[in-house]
Amino acid sequence: MPAPYPDIKAPLLPHQIEDALADLAVTFPTLCTRTVFAGKTFKNKSQSYIKIAKGGGVRPAVLVTGGVHAREWAPPDALVTLARNLLVAYTTGADIGFPAMAVTPVGGTAVTYKPWAIKFADVKGIVENLDLYLFPLVNPDGREFDLTPPIDAIGWRKNVSPQAGGNIGVDLNRNFDIIWKFEDYFDVPVYKSRYGNTTPASTDPAADTYRGPGKHSEQETKNVESLLDTLPIGYYVDVHMAGRNILYSWGLEENGDVPTMTFQNAVFNGTRDGLPKGDSKLPVGRTDYQEYLPDDPPHRIRSRGKFGADIMRDAILRSAGGGALPASGTPQWTHSLYVSGQSAFLYLPVGGGPNSGCSDDYACSRQFLNPARQPLFAYTLEMGHLEEQFFHCDYRDVPGHFRKINREIHAALFGLFKVVVTSAQPTPPEPPLQRVCLIATATLGDPAHPDVRYLRHLRDERLRATPAGAKAADLLDRVYYSFSPAVARHLEGHPRARAIVRALVIRPLVAALRRLFGPMAPDRPPDPPDDGKKQEQAQEQADARERRQADGPGPAQADGQGGIR
Amino acid sequence: MALLQIDATSEVLTGLSEVEELYVVKPSLESLGADRYRVGGYAAESVIPDLEARGCVVTVMMSTDAIERFNRQVEDSIAPSSPDV
Numbered sequence: 001m002p003a004p005y006p007d008i009k010a011p012l013l014p015h016q017i018e019d020a021l022a023d024l025a026v027t028f029p030t031l032c033t034r035t036v037f038a039g040k041t042f043k044n045k046s047q048s049y050i051k052i053a054k055g056g057g058v059r060p061a062v063l064v065t066g067g068v069h070a071r072e073w074a075p076p077d078a079l080v081t082l083a084r085n086l087l088v089a090y091t092t093g094a095d096i097g098f099p100a101m102a103v104t105p106v107g108g109t110a111v112t113y114k115p116w117a118i119k120f121a122d123v124k125g126i127v128e129n130l131d132l133y134l135f136p137l138v139n140p141d142g143r144e145f146d147l148t149p150p151i152d153a154i155g156w157r158k159n160v161s162p163q164a165g166g167n168i169g170v171d172l173n174r175n176f177d178i179i180w181k182f183e184d185y186f187d188v189p190v191y192k193s194r195y196g197n198t199t200p201a202s203t204d205p206a207a208d209t210y211r212g213p214g215k216h217s218e219q220e221t222k223n224v225e226s227l228l229d230t231l232p233i234g235y236y237v238d239v240h241m242a243g244r245n246i247l248y249s250w251g252l253e254e255n256g257d258v259p260t261m262t263f264q265n266a267v268f269n270g271t272r273d274g275l276p277k278g279d280s281k282l283p284v285g286r287t288d289y290q291e292y293l294p295d296d297p298p299h300r301i302r303s304r305g306k307f308g309a310d311i312m313r314d315a316i317l318r319s320a321g322g323g324a325l326p327a328s329g330t331p332q333w334t335h336s337l338y339v340s341g342q343s344a345f346l347y348l349p350v351g352g353g354p355n356s357g358c359s360d361d362y363a364c365s366r367q368f369l370n371p372a373r374q375p376l377f378a379y380t381l382e383m384g385h386l387e388e389q390f391f392h393c394d395y396r397d398v399p400g401h402f403r404k405i406n407r408e409i410h411a412a413l414f415g416l417f418k419v420v421v422t423s424a425q426p427t428p429p430e431p432p433l434q435r436v437c438l439i440a441t442a443t444l445g446d447p448a449h450p451d452v453r454y455l456r457h458l459r460d461e462r463l464r465a466t467p468a469g470a471k472a473a474d475l476l477d478r479v480y481y482s483f484s485p486a487v488a489r490h491l492e493g494h495p496r497a498r499a500i501v502r503a504l505v506i507r508p509l510v511a512a513l514r515r516l517f518g519p520m521a522p523d524r525p526p527d528p529p530d531d532g533k534k535q536e537q538a539q540e541q542a543d544a545r546e547r548r549q550a551d552g553p554g555p556a557q558a559d560g561q562g563g564i565r
Numbered sequence: 566m567a568l569l570q571i572d573a574t575s576e577v578l579t580g581l582s583e584v585e586e587l588y589v590v591k592p593s594l595e596s597l598g599a600d601r602y603r604v605g606g607y608a609a610e611s612v613i614p615d616l617e618a619r620g621c622v623v624t625v626m627m628s629t630d631a632i633e634r635f636n637r638q639v640e641d642s643i644a645p646s647s648p649d650v
C-alpha cells in the first residue's frame with residue numbers, strides 16, 4: 001500500500017491490521033522492522049509487532065499495545081494510523097497534520113476543533129532518539145469475534161479460547177503474571193467487605209473478567225509479557241477504551257513508602273487489604289498495606305509516573321485547542337478533559353478497587369524483579385467516552401467519534417514520546433545478551449562458572465562479530481528470554497531441578513557449542529590444550545559443589561547458616 | 566440494549582451491582598461534585614424504572630433500536646472476514 005494512506009473509515013479486521021504492519025515494514029525498511037511472534041492464537045492467527053527507529057545505540061524504549069480487549073475498536077486502528085503517520089512524516093519531512101473537525105457527541109450538538117499538527121522536528125526527534133515498539137492488536141481472535149455479525153451492543157471483551165463448562169474466553173487484562181492468584185495476595189474477605197461481592201478478577205469462566213485457568217495461560221498474554229521481559233522498555237502504554245482516564249501504577253494497591261511492603265514479600269500474603277488509606281473497613285489492629293513504589297532520587301518513580309500521566313492529559317487538551325490549552329469550560333475543554341489517577345482506586349464509587357493480573361502492573365513489576373530495569377513507567381489509557389458510544393465508536397465523518405479519539409491517542413502518545421526523548425533518559429537495563437545466562441547461572445550456581453562465561457562470550461563477542469551472527473544472537477535472546485526469568489527463579493529454590501537441568505540441558509548444549517565454535521579465545525592460554533583441561537577442572541569443581549547442594553541441606557544449612565548459594 | 570447515562574450518589578451507584586440486567590462501564594465514572602456521580606452502562610429500556618426507583622437519574626443516550634441500526638451499518642462497512650487458517 002503506497003503512502004499517503006487513506007483515513008480509516010471502519011474498524012479494521014485483524015488480517016487488515018497484520019497486512020498494514022507488514023506493508024509498513026516493506027515500505028519503510030530502514031525505519032520499521034516487523035517481528036512475528038512464534039506462538040499463534042487459539043484461532044491460529046499470527047501476531048506481530050513493529051519497531052520504529054532510525055539508527056541504533058542505547059536509547060529509551062517505549063512499548064505501546066492496543067486491542068487487549070476485543071470490543072475496544074479505536075486503539076488498534078489509531079496505532080496503525082500513528083505508525084503510518086510517523087513513518088510518512090519522517091520520510092517526507094512534513095508535519096503530521098490533523099485538519100479542523102466537527103464532532104457530535106451522542107445526544108449533543110457538534111463541537112468544532114481547530115486544526116492541529118505534530119511538528120516535523122518532534123517527529124524527527126522521536127524517530128532518531130527513541131526505540132518505539134508498537135503492538136497494535138493484542139487480541140485478534142476476540143476482535144474478529146466482536147466484529148462478526150450480528151455485532152453485539154455491549155461487545156466482547158475477552159479472547160475466545162475454550163474454557164471450562166463450555167464457556168469461551170479469558171480476560172487478557174486479568175491473566176498477566178502479577179498477583180494473578182489474588183487470593184494469595186489479598187485478604188479477600190476484607191476486600192469484599194469494601195467492594196461488595198466482587199474480587200480483583202473473576203474465577204468464573206463465564207464472567208467478563210475471567211482471569212483464566214492459570215497465570216499467563218493465554219498466548220496473547222505471553223506475547224506481551226515476552227516483550228516486557230526481553231526488550232529494555234522504560235515506558236509502557238496499554239491503550240484501552242473508554243472513560244477519558246489515564247491510569248498510572250500501581251493498580252494492585254495504594255502506593256506506599258515501605259520497602260518491605262511488596263508483592264514479592266510472602267509475609268504479607270493473605271493480609272493485604274486493598275483499601276485506600278483511612279478506610280473504615282480495615283480490621284482493627286491491622287497495618288494498612290500499601291504497595292511500595294519508591295519516590296527517591298534519581299528516578300522518582302512515583303512522582304514521574306504521575307507526571308507522565310499528566311503530560312498525556314494536558315497534551316490531549318492542547319490538541320483539542322489546536323495546540324494551545326482551550327479555556328476552561330469551553331466545549332473543547334469539556335469534551336477532551338481526561339482524568340489522570342492511580343489505577344487502584346479511580347473507580348471506587350462504582351465498586352472499582354484494585355485488580356489482579358493487569359498488563360500495566362506486570363510492566364511496572366519488572367523493575368522490582370530486576371532493579372537494573374529501573375525506572376519503568378506503565379500506563380493504561382481509557383480513551384473515548386459514553387458520548388462517543390464507548391467501545392463501539394462511530395467511524396463516519398459525522399459524528400466523527402473515531403476521528404476525535406484517534407487525534408487524542410496521537411496527542412497523548414506524542415506528548416509522552418516528546419518527554420521521553422527530551423528529558424533524562426531512563427537508565428537502560430543491561431543489554432539482554434549480558435543477562436542471557438540467567439538459566440545457566442541459576443543452574444550452575446555461579447556467574448563465573450566456565451560454562452556461563454563461555455555462553456556469554458559466545459553471544460557477546462563471537463555472534464556479535466557479524467551482522468548475521470548478531471541477528472542470531474537477537475533471536476537467541478528473544479527465545480531465551482521468553483521463559484528464562486521464570487525458569488531461573490524456579491531453579492534458585494530447587495537444587496535437584498538444577499542438577500537435572502545442568503546434566504540434561506546446559507552441559508550438552510555447551511559441549512555442542514564448543515564443538516561448533518571452538519574454545520573461548522580471550523581465556524585461551526599460550527598452549528591451547530591446557531585451556532580445555534583447565535575448563536574441565538573448573539567444571540568438575542563447580543559440579544562437585546553443585547552436587548553437594550543438590551543432595552539437600554547439610555547440618556550447617558539446617559542450622560540456618562548456609563544456603564543453596 | 567440501550568446506552569444509558571446514570572447519575573446517582575455513591576451509595577446508590579454501589580448498589581447497582583445488584584442489578585443483573587445492567588452492565589456498568591466502570592471506567593466511565595465521573596464525579597459531578599457533592600457526592601453525585603455519573604456513569605454509563607447498557608441495559609434494556611425495561612430496566613430503567615428499577616434504576617429510577619433506586620434513586621438514579623437515567624438518560625437514554627442511544628435506544629436499543631439506534632444501537633441496532635448503528636451495528637448493521639458497521640457490519641456493512643467492514644471488510645469481509647478472512648477465513649480461519
Ligand SMILES: [Zn+2]
Pocket residue numbers: 068069072240241242
Ligand atoms: Zn479495556
